[in-house]
Amino acid sequence: MAYDGKDKVLEEVTGKSYEFGFTTEIESDKAPAGLSEDIIRLISAKKEEPEWLLKWRLEAFAVWQTMEEPNWPHLNYEKPDYQAISYYAAPKQKKQLNSMDEVDPELRRTMDKLGISLEEQKRLSGVAVDFVMDSVSVATSFKDKLAELGIIFCSMSEAVKEHPELVRKHLGTVVPTRDNFFSALNSAVFTDGSFCYIPKGVRCPMELSTYFRINESGTGQFERTLVVADEASYVSYLEGCTAPQRDENQLHAAVVELVALDEAEIKYSTVQNWYPGDENGKGGVYNFVTKRGICHRRSKISWTQVETGSAVTWKYPSCILKGDHSVGEFYSVAVTNNAQQADTGTKMIHLGKNTHSTIISKGISAGNSHNSYRGLVQIMPSAANARNFSQCDSLLMTDTSGAHTFPYVEVKNPTAQVEHEATTSKIGEDQIFYCLQRGIDAEQAISLIVNGYAKEVLNQLPMEFAVEAQKLLSISLEGSVG
Amino acid sequence: MLKINELKASVEEAAILKGLNLTINPGEVHAIMGPNGSGKSTLASVLAGREEYEVEGGSVDFNGADLLDMDATERARAGLFLAFQYPVEIPGVSNINFMRAAVNGKREHEGLEPIKGKAFLDMVKKKAQLVELDGRLRNRSVNEGFSGGEKKRNEIFQMAMLEPELAILDETDSGLDIDALRIVSDGVNAMRSPERSFLVITHYQRLLEYIVPDFVHVLVDGRIVRSGGKELALELEEKGYDWIKEDIVA
Numbered sequence: 001m002a003y004d005g006k007d008k009v010l011e012e013v014t015g016k017s018y019e020f021g022f023t024t025e026i027e028s029d030k031a032p033a034g035l036s037e038d039i040i041r042l043i044s045a046k047k048e049e050p051e052w053l054l055k056w057r058l059e060a061f062a063v064w065q066t067m068e069e070p071n072w073p074h075l076n077y078e079k080p081d082y083q084a085i086s087y088y089a090a091p092k093q094k095k096q097l098n099s100m101d102e103v104d105p106e107l108r109r110t111m112d113k114l115g116i117s118l119e120e121q122k123r124l125s126g127v128a129v130d131f132v133m134d135s136v137s138v139a140t141s142f143k144d145k146l147a148e149l150g151i152i153f154c155s156m157s158e159a160v161k162e163h164p165e166l167v168r169k170h171l172g173t174v175v176p177t178r179d180n181f182f183s184a185l186n187s188a189v190f191t192d193g194s195f196c197y198i199p200k201g202v203r204c205p206m207e208l209s210t211y212f213r214i215n216e217s218g219t220g221q222f223e224r225t226l227v228v229a230d231e232a233s234y235v236s237y238l239e240g241c242t243a244p245q246r247d248e249n250q251l252h253a254a255v256v257e258l259v260a261l262d263e264a265e266i267k268y269s270t271v272q273n274w275y276p277g278d279e280n281g282k283g284g285v286y287n288f289v290t291k292r293g294i295c296h297r298r299s300k301i302s303w304t305q306v307e308t309g310s311a312v313t314w315k316y317p318s319c320i321l322k323g324d325h326s327v328g329e330f331y332s333v334a335v336t337n338n339a340q341q342a343d344t345g346t347k348m349i350h351l352g353k354n355t356h357s358t359i360i361s362k363g364i365s366a367g368n369s370h371n372s373y374r375g376l377v378q379i380m381p382s383a384a385n386a387r388n389f390s391q392c393d394s395l396l397m398t399d400t401s402g403a404h405t406f407p408y409v410e411v412k413n414p415t416a417q418v419e420h421e422a423t424t425s426k427i428g429e430d431q432i433f434y435c436l437q438r439g440i441d442a443e444q445a446i447s448l449i450v451n452g453y454a455k456e457v458l459n460q461l462p463m464e465f466a467v468e469a470q471k472l473l474s475i476s477l478e479g480s481v482g
Numbered sequence: 483m484l485k486i487n488e489l490k491a492s493v494e495e496a497a498i499l500k501g502l503n504l505t506i507n508p509g510e511v512h513a514i515m516g517p518n519g520s521g522k523s524t525l526a527s528v529l530a531g532r533e534e535y536e537v538e539g540g541s542v543d544f545n546g547a548d549l550l551d552m553d554a555t556e557r558a559r560a561g562l563f564l565a566f567q568y569p570v571e572i573p574g575v576s577n578i579n580f581m582r583a584a585v586n587g588k589r590e591h592e593g594l595e596p597i598k599g600k601a602f603l604d605m606v607k608k609k610a611q612l613v614e615l616d617g618r619l620r621n622r623s624v625n626e627g628f629s630g631g632e633k634k635r636n637e638i639f640q641m642a643m644l645e646p647e648l649a650i651l652d653e654t655d656s657g658l659d660i661d662a663l664r665i666v667s668d669g670v671n672a673m674r675s676p677e678r679s680f681l682v683i684t685h686y687q688r689l690l691e692y693i694v695p696d697f698v699h700v701l702v703d704g705r706i707v708r709s710g711g712k713e714l715a716l717e718l719e720e721k722g723y724d725w726i727k728e729d730i731v732a
Contacts, residue, residue, distance in 0.1 A: 429534075433530075433533075433554065434566065434569070435580075436531070436554035436555045437563075437564050438583075439558035439559040439588045440587050444583060448575050448583060449575065452572055
């Protein structure tokens with residue numbers, strides 16, 4: 001592997017830690033903890049970035065320093081100590097295991113239940129596999145096919161080097177660095193992510209998934225994703241994986257920007273299953289994500305998310321409907337169990353005429369968890385004949401869980417039509433008993449009922465993803481009815 | 483098939499069944515009639531294994547097994563079916579998928595492989611004819627948006643799919659117009675066999691004109707106070723429940 005050149009880098013990093021007077025012992029492949037201009041310069045240098053990007057990062061850092069972590073979400077967590085985090089780690093190989101016997105049995109059980117093939121299980125758990133036969137060759141042939149069509153799909157680092165004009169043109173245009181505390185932080189320190197460009201009039205023939213880039217970069221702590229769909233193009237993008245993802249990094253602050261130019265369509269699907277922590281939420285991932293897309297004339301952006309992981313989720317995939325006749329959609333299933341907390345929803349900002357948006361949110365709360373929908377529908381004065389339909393349903397599995405809905409609607413144009421429906425219900429004992437009486441066991445009964453409840457959203461997912469997501473919902477809620 | 487001995491049960495600490503005895507042999511159709519609040523639906527719920535009902539005493543033998551020792555799923559898989567008075571809706575779950583899960587649950591219990599797609603669909607088609615359940619209703623979400631009559635027909639369809647040994651019909655006639663009543667009854671009658679037993683719970687004699695019982699029992703205040711043939715139902719219809727109550731007091 002091409003890590004040899006990084007050794008020099010590592011020496012510099014570790015050396016630098018002393019230079020700055022750090023006395024704590026640090027791992028050899030990490031930057032010293034803490035965030036400063038020097039660290040940002042270091043990150044940028046390591047990645048051999050152009051000057052404009054460094055400048056952009058430094059500006060973001062300056063802004064971030066003036067900002068405060070938001071307190072408004074319905075979340076209760078200990079705020080991370082941002083000076084205790086290390087912001088750069090050299091890409092290191094996962095520890096290779098020799099056989100599946102070395103994999104955590106609990107993890108294996110879950111993967112079996114998800115129906116993940118053995119080969120795939122090996123890849124996910126870092127067991128050595130025959131790389132000639134597995135995903136890499138598949139990925140390569142896909143890449144060739146994409147290249148023929150002029151589609152660019154690569155890591156953000158590669159994009160900065162190979163396609164600087166495209167990155168520079170769009171980076172930060174949808175989520176400005178100063179948008180919020182976490183987006184500013186991400187802009188200052190992001191280390192990698194994905195970049196995707198679909199040329200004019202091209203319909204991407206396959207679902208683009210980070211899966212195909214798995215050996216180029218793992219999922220990072222501060223991911224930066226940019227998808228640009230040029231005029232009249234189409235792309236369906238898949239993010240995440242149903243397999244349980246364990247990560248040593250507690251804080252995740254990703255930024256995703258989508259640009260749909262005139263008549264383009266982007267479908268962005270996410271399955272998030274980060275480690276939720278133990279039953280008390282201890283050790284789980286804090287997931288603070290800013291996702292937003294901008295829709296130009298007659299374009300469409302559709303967000304679909306299935307959120308089952310993380311101890312804390314703060315996430316509002318949104319659409320700016322700038323162009324006339326543009327369409328924004330948000331379909332979400334958020335499951336919280338044990339001590340998990342989720343504050344998630346969307347913002348639909350209507351600027352263009354005849355813009356339409358649809359919001360379908362299904363929250364499921366089990367254990368002692370709290371699940372909030374927070375959404376904003378904003379119809380600006382310029383948005384004549386805008387329409388929105390919102391439906392926010394909450395399903396409670398226990399008496400000790402909570403469901404909350406914070407819908408905000410701002411209408412500044414009298415021609416707008418805004419509809420909002422909301423329901424909260426407890427999973428029906430009558431429904432469960434009905435299933436039991438037909439000879440369906442309790443676990444399967446809950447799975448049927450919950451998947452039925454979330455069907456409208458699951459139907460939006462690409463086929464193979466949907467099947468896995470269904471199983472994932474069932475697993476996330478095992479033994480959760482009380 | 484079923485032997486209920488001195489069954490006592492309560493719900494939310496109120497005693498409802500106060501020593502009920504009933505024996506049902508294979509192939510027999512028993513009707514239980516009684517005024518409101520006598521414990522008819524409680525009997526159905528207790529037999530089906532609903533957890534909110536507390537069994538305070540007595541025993542129930544089902545084909546040689548202790549029924550009260552089994553959970554609701556086990557009872558269903560052992561061949562006990564309850565047609566609900568108020569079938570619930572399960573949004574987003576198609577009737578067909580629901581039935582496949584149920585049929586496969588039973589097959590698993592019997593040590594059989596899950597049913598093949600084609601065989602299942604053939605079975606659905608055949609059984610649906612019994613109660614004139616058309617394709618539209620089969621593919622819709624379980625009971626969602628069904629009329630009262632459609633829900634009851636769906637219950638009988640499910641019964642036909644699961645081929646139980648003992649079927650309990652809990653006020654299946656309630657809310658049915660005369661046409662739906664006939665369809666439902668025809669479906670039940672088509673399923674009568676020397677091996678299969680029925681316990682028909684009803685408030686009115688009307689249903690028993692269509693599903694003719696071998697025995698009729700009158701339930702009052704948690705006990706069976708009178709048993710007889712089908713003519714007992716007619717007598718009740720004529721004289722009302724007060725007649726029995728007065729009779730007991732006397």
